[in-house]
Amino acid sequence: MTSGTHLVWYLPAHLPDAETSQALARAVGVKVYTMILETVTGPGFLSDWNRYILLGYADLPEHVIKDAVERLVGVRQ
Secondary structure, X not given: OOOOOEEEEEOOOOOXXXXXXXXXXXXXXXXXXXXXXXXXXXXXHOXXXXXXXXXXXXXXXXXXXXXXXXXXXXXXX
C-alpha cells in the first residue's frame, strides 16, 4: 500500500464545480478527485463538497506535476 501527500483546493465561484472540473481534468489526462467519495465522514460533512477537489502528488516527479498543472491551466484558456 502506498500513501501520499494531498492538497485540497476550494474552487472559486468563477471556476466550474468539482464534478465538472474532474471531467475537464480527465479529458486532458490529469486525475483529480471530488470530495464526495474521498472523505471519512462523507459528503454530508461538507455542505459545499462540490466546490472542493483533491489533488494527490507525493510520489510524482516535479516535472510530471508541472506538466499536469500546465494541462489544467490549458483547459481554462
